[in-house]
Amino acid sequence: MGQAATIKDVAQRAGCGVATVSRVLNGTGPASTKMREKVLAAVKELDFYFSEVGRSLQSSTTRTIGCVVPSIENPVYADAVQGAQEVCLEAGYQMLLICTNYNAEMETHAIRTLIAKQVDGIILTVGDVQNSEGFEMIRARKLPHSLLYNTAPEGQTSWAVDDHAAAVKVADVFFANNHKHTGFFGLDFLSSDRARQRFEGFAEGCAHHKMTPPALLEVDDDGDDLTLQLDAFLKRHPNITGLFASNDYRALAAIRSARQLSIDVPGDLSIIGFDGIKVGQMIDPTLATIATSPRTLGAGASQTILSMINGSTPPILPHKEQTFSFRAGGSLMPLAAESKDDGKVTAFPSSTTKPTRLL
Amino acid sequence: MGQAATIKDVAQRAGCGVATVSRVLNGTGPASTKMREKVLAAVKELDFYFSEVGRSLQSSTTRTIGCVVPSIENPVYADAVQGAQEVCLEAGYQMLLICTNYNAEMETHAIRTLIAKQVDGIILTVGDVQNSEGFEMIRARKLPHSLLYNTAPEGQTSWAVDDHAAAVKVADVFFANNHKHTGFFGLDFLSSDRARQRFEGFAEGCAHHKMTPPALLEVDDDGDDLTLQLDAFLKRHPNITGLFASNDYRALAAIRSARQLSIDVPGDLSIIGFDGIKVGQMIDPTLATIATSPRTLGAGASQTILSMINGSTPPILPHKEQTFSFRAGGSLMPLAAESKDDGKVTAFPSSTTKPTRLL
DNA sequence: CCTCCTAATGGAAACGTTTCCACCTATATC
DNA sequence: GATATAGGTGGAAACGTTTCCATTAGGAGG
Numbered sequence: 101m102g103q104a105a106t107i108k109d110v111a112q113r114a115g116c117g118v119a120t121v122s123r124v125l126n127g128t129g130p131a132s133t134k135m136r137e138k139v140l141a142a143v144k145e146l147d148f149y150f151s152e153v154g155r156s157l158q159s160s161t162t163r164t165i166g167c168v169v170p171s172i173e174n175p176v177y178a179d180a181v182q183g184a185q186e187v188c189l190e191a192g193y194q195m196l197l198i199c200t201n202y203n204a205e206m207e208t209h210a211i212r213t214l215i216a217k218q219v220d221g222i223i224l225t226v227g228d229v230q231n232s233e234g235f236e237m238i239r240a241r242k243l244p245h246s247l248l249y250n251t252a253p254e255g256q257t258s259w260a261v262d263d264h265a266a267a268v269k270v271a272d273v274f275f276a277n278n279h280k281h282t283g284f285f286g287l288d289f290l291s292s293d294r295a296r297q298r299f300e301g302f303a304e305g306c307a308h309h310k311m312t313p314p315a316l317l318e319v320d321d322d323g324d325d326l327t328l329q330l331d332a333f334l335k336r337h338p339n340i341t342g343l344f345a346s347n348d349y350r351a352l353a354a355i356r357s358a359r360q361l362s363i364d365v366p367g368d369l370s371i372i373g374f375d376g377i378k379v380g381q382m383i384d385p386t387l388a389t390i391a392t393s394p395r396t397l398g399a400g401a402s403q404t405i406l407s408m409i410n411g412s413t414p415p416i417l418p419h420k421e422q423t424f425s426f427r428a429g430g431s432l433m434p435l436a437a438e439s440k441d442d443g444k445v446t447a448f449p450s451s452t453t454k455p456t457r458l459l
Numbered sequence: 460m461g462q463a464a465t466i467k468d469v470a471q472r473a474g475c476g477v478a479t480v481s482r483v484l485n486g487t488g489p490a491s492t493k494m495r496e497k498v499l500a501a502v503k504e505l506d507f508y509f510s511e512v513g514r515s516l517q518s519s520t521t522r523t524i525g526c527v528v529p530s531i532e533n534p535v536y537a538d539a540v541q542g543a544q545e546v547c548l549e550a551g552y553q554m555l556l557i558c559t560n561y562n563a564e565m566e567t568h569a570i571r572t573l574i575a576k577q578v579d580g581i582i583l584t585v586g587d588v589q590n591s592e593g594f595e596m597i598r599a600r601k602l603p604h605s606l607l608y609n610t611a612p613e614g615q616t617s618w619a620v621d622d623h624a625a626a627v628k629v630a631d632v633f634f635a636n637n638h639k640h641t642g643f644f645g646l647d648f649l650s651s652d653r654a655r656q657r658f659e660g661f662a663e664g665c666a667h668h669k670m671t672p673p674a675l676l677e678v679d680d681d682g683d684d685l686t687l688q689l690d691a692f693l694k695r696h697p698n699i700t701g702l703f704a705s706n707d708y709r710a711l712a713a714i715r716s717a718r719q720l721s722i723d724v725p726g727d728l729s730i731i732g733f734d735g736i737k738v739g740q741m742i743d744p745t746l747a748t749i750a751t752s753p754r755t756l757g758a759g760a761s762q763t764i765l766s767m768i769n770g771s772t773p774p775i776l777p778h779k780e781q782t783f784s785f786r787a788g789g790s791l792m793p794l795a796a797e798s799k800d801d802g803k804v805t806a807f808p809s810s811t812t813k814p815t816r817l818l
Numbered sequence: 819c820c821t822c823c824t825a826a827t828g829g830a831a832a833c834g835t836t837t838c839c840a841c842c843t844a845t846a847t848c
Numbered sequence: 849g850a851t852a853t854a855g856g857t858g859g860a861a862a863c864g865t866t867t868c869c870a871t872t873a874g875g876a877g878g
Contacts, residue, residue: 103519104600106833106834106835107834107835107836108834111858116857116858117857117858117859118834118835118836118858118859119836119837119838119857119858119859119860120856120857120858122835122836122837123836123837123856123857126836128836128837129837129856129857130854130855130856130857131855131856131857132855132856132857135856135857147599149571149574149575150575150834150835151575151577151833151834151835152575152576152577152835153512153515153516153521153576153577153833153834153835154516154833154834154835154836154863155834155835155836156512156835156863157512157513157516157833157834157835157862157863157864157865158834158835158836158837158862158863159835159836159863160462160512160863160864162512164555164576171541172531172537172540172541173534173537173538173541175532175534175537178531178532178534178537179532181531181556182530182531182532182558185556185557185558186558189557194555194557194572194576195555195556195557196523196553196554196555196556197540197544197554197555197556198544198548198553198554199541199544199545212508213553215508216508216509216510216511217511217512217523217553218510218511218512240506241463349737349738349741352738352741352742353741355741356741356742356743359743378708379708379711379738379742382708382711382712382714382715383711383715383738383742384715384718384743465863465864465865466864466865466866467864470828475827475828476827476828476829477828477829477864477865477866478827478828478829478830478866478867478868479826479827479828481865481866481867482826482827482866482867485866487866487867488826488827488867489824489825489826489827490825490826490827491825491826491827494826494827509864509865510863510864510865511865512863512864512865513833513863513864513865513866514864514865514866515833515865516832516833516834516835516863516864516865517832517833517864517865517866517867518833518865518866519833519834819878820877820878821876821877821878822875822876822877822878823874823875823876823877824873824874824875824876825872825873825874825875826871826872826873826874827870827871827872827873828869828870828871828872829868829869829870829871830867830868830869830870831866831867831868831869832865832866832867832868833864833865833866834863835862835863836861836862836863837860837861837862838859838860838861838862839858839859839860839861840857840858840859840860841856841857841858841859842855842856842857842858843854843855843856843857844853844854844855844856845852845853845854845855846851846852846853846854847850847851847852847853848849848850848851848852
């Protein structure tokens with residue numbers, strides 16, 4: 101049982117030509133009952149499977165799609181990848197996964213590799229779409245592709261959360277709850293256009309409501325010294341009452357650090373996260389956040405690619421405002437109104453903003 | 460720019476035979492400086508890449524390894540996959556990922572697919588090793604493989620946490636903290652040999668310390684009615700003071716439900732989880748748990764496979780006790796000793812049980 | 819000038835499929 | 849009984865590589 105059996109072995113054993121075997125097994129073209137049986141028997145005996153490699157060479161199609169994401173340790177991408185993978189599998193495609201660790205060089209290398217592997221399409225999240233060598237290569241080759249979590253340049257299809265609009269929404273929420281002085285807590289600003297857009301949207305939203313521009317707390321590490329940095333930050337900006345974290349993990353870390361500093365969340369400081377990861381609702385206080393649906397985005401990206409491949413009609417992209425929804429939580433508390441006093445500020449029940457359907 | 464350039468196109472453009480192109484580009488065999496330059500120029504002009512498909516057919520090797528896990532929505536598997544993927548990439552291999560959603564049929568189908576795709580090796584987590592059609596197929600074909608998170612049958616290599624020993628350890632810890640009446644909180648017992656082993660180990664450990672056998676709280680869903688079930692469970696077993704959850708998510712869910720029932724954790728009920736996910740340390744109280752290192756396991760599995768493929772020496776499997784370590788946390792509180800009163804029961808600083816090195 | 823050796827090169831087979839085309843054999847039709 | 853027709857069938861080319869082998873050219877040594 102050294103090497104796997106090939107179609108030739110089957111043909112020999114069944115006493116026919118390879119063409120007949122192919123026809124029988126693929127159900128293409130005619131075959132007598134006798135031959136069919138003999139072939140099937142030979143297949144059984146030899147435990148034969150078609151080699152996809154040979155097939156791919158002949159059909160110049162690999163039934164494989166590539167997926168490039170920063171890291172699946174981040175549950176947002178993990179969920180998206182899983183969603184994408186399921187759709188692929190359903191359609192008989194397999195997924196080649198490469199994680200780039202938020203590294204631009206890796207991105208390029210990954211995409212190069214996938215092109216060499218002749219994948220039929222690529223789903224990708226890059227650090228900066230406007231400036232991505234790999235993405236350019238894909239476009240130049242006209243390879244079916246869909247961006248994931250990157251807002252697309254003109255004419256490109258992309259399955260992404262509208263970070264900008266979502267961040268504006270966060271500003272709206274802070275405003276509606278009478279928070280006037282806020283901060284934005286991010287990490288690694290330059291390498292991700294997403295973080296940038298979240299900050300910009302937030303700043304814009306604050307400006308629109310004539311709130312003070314958000315103070316920026318930028319750290320290089322989520323680790324323990326965050327507590328010190330947060331402390332210094334809050335001392336520098338003593339009137340901050342609301343903090344927008346660039347993702348839920350960061351929000352959780354902020355809550356932990358606040359606790360260590362004996363700062364009450366949400367009593368002294370309200371916190372809003374981004375992503376809507378599962379654990380956000382399991383902790384106390386529950387995390388107010390921008391809820392997104394990574395699975396849906398991933399699945400959508402797959403469907404887009406599959407439709408590009410087989411020429412069917414592509415799925416409709418969700419409206420930008422449908423890619424996220426604000427989810428209330430215990431980490432956000434309304435502040436007593438200073439001057440004006442409308443009823444808005446009291447409670448923020450989760451039923452008010454029910455999750456938007458994505459598809 | 461219809462089809463991608465092939466080696467023939469390059470040869471034609473460079474005015475030489477395909478063999479020369481191959482030699483130049485692969486650095487195998489001699490070539491004159493003149494030819495080398497011409498070939499390189501042609502490659503640049505045509506933007507040529509080797510087709511891995513053609514290569515695979517010729518070399519009967521795909522430089523691809525398959526990975527089959529239940530779900531990467533579970534961060535334990537996500538981390539393991541990522542670790543495995545990194546090692547593969549480093550070695551110039553790519554990873555084909557299939558998630559089976561804890562479904563035995565999917566497992567078989569996934570493995571069949573990977574075999575047809577001619578992967579050079581497979582990393583896999585199955586529901587039940589003793590009874591896995593897919594795993595049998597792999598063994599029959601003598602395909603390089605490594606189990607991940609499944610304890611291996613005789614002679615098989617496997618990168619897994621020793622669930623049984625870890626569960627015994629949990630019993631030890633409960634005992635050392637004077638908890639005599641405990642429960643085990645699991646889900647979907649039958650489909651996973653891992654959950655089973657955790658329960659058995661725990662029961663065994665309890666028996667060894669002459670504690671009451673653990674009561675079993677089995678639910679079919681992590682959702683909201685967990686609270687009701689937990690309530691009923693604790694009413695049925697009023698003297699339970701310690702609960703061992705089959706994984707950290709479950710532990711978190713239990714804490715949340717306890718809070719809803721006004722049961723103080725750890726004052727009224729101590730909880731220990733399993734896995735050591737990141738958020739366990741970000742919440743309050745921090746989660747006492749069995750800490751594992753999924754990344755390391757995944758990376759190890761990859762290394763094992765790579766060594767099988769190229770015949771180098773395989774990495775040493777960690778000792779069973781090195782695959783996990785108990786991590787203390789605020790969700791576990793020592794109980795006042797009833798009869799005997801040794802000093803053991805007071806605090807349980809995390810430094811006492813320092814994480815074991817895995818590699 | 820002839821021979822020998824080495825370096826450079828190209829042709830062709832092989833890898834495992836699919837598919838086109840040609841062939842053969844019955845059976846039906848005249 | 850000859851001819852058309854259809855259903856079965858096998859041979860061979862093609863897909864893009866690598867590599868063995870044969871060939872050529874060119875220089876060194878006699």
